[in-house]
Amino acid sequence: MKILITGGAGFIGANVAKRFLDKKHDVVIFDNLSRRGTEWNLKWLKQNKNMKFIKGDIRRYNEILDVFKKNRDFDVVFHFAAQVAVTTSVINPREDFEVNALGTFNLLEAIRETKSDPIILYSSTNKVYGGMSDIKIIKKKNRYVYKDYPEGISEERILDFHSPYGCSKGTADQYMIDYARIYGLKTVVFRQSCIYGYRQFGIEDQGWVAWFTIAAMLDKQITIYGDGMQVRDVLFIDDLIDAYELAIKNISKIKGQAFNIGGGPKNTLSLLELISFLEKFFNKKIPLRFSDWRPGDQPVFICNIEKARKLLKWQPKISPQEGVRMLYDWVKNNKELFIDL
Numbered sequence: 001m002k003i004l005i006t007g008g009a010g011f012i013g014a015n016v017a018k019r020f021l022d023k024k025h026d027v028v029i030f031d032n033l034s035r036r037g038t039e040w041n042l043k044w045l046k047q048n049k050n051m052k053f054i055k056g057d058i059r060r061y062n063e064i065l066d067v068f069k070k071n072r073d074f075d076v077v078f079h080f081a082a083q084v085a086v087t088t089s090v091i092n093p094r095e096d097f098e099v100n101a102l103g104t105f106n107l108l109e110a111i112r113e114t115k116s117d118p119i120i121l122y123s124s125t126n127k128v129y130g131g132m133s134d135i136k137i138i139k140k141k142n143r144y145v146y147k148d149y150p151e152g153i154s155e156e157r158i159l160d161f162h163s164p165y166g167c168s169k170g171t172a173d174q175y176m177i178d179y180a181r182i183y184g185l186k187t188v189v190f191r192q193s194c195i196y197g198y199r200q201f202g203i204e205d206q207g208w209v210a211w212f213t214i215a216a217m218l219d220k221q222i223t224i225y226g227d228g229m230q231v232r233d234v235l236f237i238d239d240l241i242d243a244y245e246l247a248i249k250n251i252s253k254i255k256g257q258a259f260n261i262g263g264g265p266k267n268t269l270s271l272l273e274l275i276s277f278l279e280k281f282f283n284k285k286i287p288l289r290f291s292d293w294r295p296g297d298q299p300v301f302i303c304n305i306e307k308a309r310k311l312l313k314w315q316p317k318i319s320p321q322e323g324v325r326m327l328y329d330w331v332k333n334n335k336e337l338f339i340d341l
Helices: 011-022 038-045 061-070 086-091 093-113 163-183 208-217 237-249 271-282 306-312 320-333
Strands: 002-006 026-031 051-055 076-079 119-125 137-140 143-146 186-192 194-196 222-225 231-236 257-261 268-270 288-291
Touching: 002 011, 011 026, 011 038, 011 237, 026 038, 026 061, 061 093, 076 093, 086 093, 086 163, 093 119, 093 163, 119 163, 119 237, 143 231, 143 268, 163 186, 163 257, 186 237, 194 208, 194 237, 194 320, 208 222, 208 271, 208 320, 222 271, 231 237, 231 320, 237 257, 237 306, 257 306, 268 271, 271 320
Parallel strands: 002 026, 002 076, 026 051, 076 119, 119 186, 186 257, 194 231, 222 288
Antiparallel strands: 137 143, 231 268
């Protein structure tokens, strides 16, 4: 196949590129290299002769349009180019909107105008469901749990965008679905929970599993926003890419649909539970400080992954403990990439 990956030098994009390059597909990466770690990821990917890099910005329509004018034969487009942090969206909502909402619109219009016909997989977020303040939460030891949703939140949950980030990603999410409905584009939306893994240059604002692991190794103080009992279902990057591959294979029956994708109820962690695991793993106390809750932060988000299990025959294979160990091994073997933190 011929594959385009917007944001292809980022964490998820680089791992997706490597998976398909290893299978001898041709991969084109479109990225403005603005995020930390992207240049290192790109250098790592350039070892493969089937990879082509185009430096460009998804906010500039002519740049992405030009890609499709020159390459109308893409089989698959992965759209990962994004502003990814809630806190950044609050500080600079215009940039957040232009990258996430306008950037996605630009991509869809470039595909529509050039009459291209690729499969389009979009990386959305659980933030499209908002704060979910109506859902009853109870405390159980050092975590919050749903009172009435043992299998997690399904795609039937009403959308409720909170924070500029939730609004911009939610806008893009809905444009993806509507362009399938109105124009017949082969789009699939993945409302992803907490994804973690190799080549994730996690920072305090985003990528908390990676950031906690990196900070613990470097003896950095970790800031907990809220009380630390927030729970997420966590999903290792390899399991996520398995879901993408199955979506491509099943595109005829799933196009125009959204999937909640995460670790599900069997693969969950609270922030404090990850800290406890890392303290045992490193055999040391991790310095913590606590700060105010972030806007739109859900006390619990756990995906109900039954739809993906049913339609894609997919389910996670890697436990949080196994995944964190693999992430640790990668960080340890690439410690030089983190010396400036």
